[in-house]
Amino acid sequence: MQKLFSMFPAGPPGVALLLLRLCLGALLFVDQTGRIAWPMPVWLAIGSVLAAAAVAVGILTPLFALVCGVLELAALAGMAELGAPWEVFNLILAIAAALLGPGAYSIDAWMFGRRVVVLPPER
Template identity: 45%
Template sequence: MQRLFSIFPSGTAGTALLLLRVLVAILVLVDGSAHWALITSFWIGAVFVLPAALLCAGLLTPYVASLGLLILAGVLVLSPNSDAFHLSCAILTCVVLALLGPGAYSFDARLFGRRVLTVSSRE
């Protein structure tokens, strides 16, 4: 899993990635559910809520951002009255998050972050 992330930046870059994760979660939740008439069942609602919650927590971020990309692409294709420019920008934001990773302020950083290895020398 660690090879999916180049680094887990902290500081202002980590804060920016946290804000980007929250932005993508909001886009998936609002754009996905607003372009379909009504959420007709619990399971359709879970399709929007679960990725948004995982993105806010920063758990399995590249996979969930890719899932958000697929959800928004599905809304773009299936919804006849969708704003194509807005949804395309949201899809591009999902791509950026999937490529950048979660940042230091996430569960991914805690679970898959860098480890300190201590190697003892043999004499």
């Protein structure tokens, strides 16, 4: 499982990754005018809620960020030209979150983060 994550930076980079994850989760529901994107198909709404919640709290972040990207591609396929740049921007945000990982302020970091290995003294 450790290979799924790169690092778990803390401090300002960790806060930046937290903000990136929160923005990605929120932008799944907002259209290019800044309003809640409704109506949407039920499968897309359920998938968006699950993926947004998982990304926001940082559970299997790279995997669910890619799911967010697939949902953005699905939304892009059914959208007019007007909203296409917005969906492409959201897709790039999802790819960035998938590649960068969750950061220190996530459930992933708590479950799979840095460990202290204590070796027994030599005899």
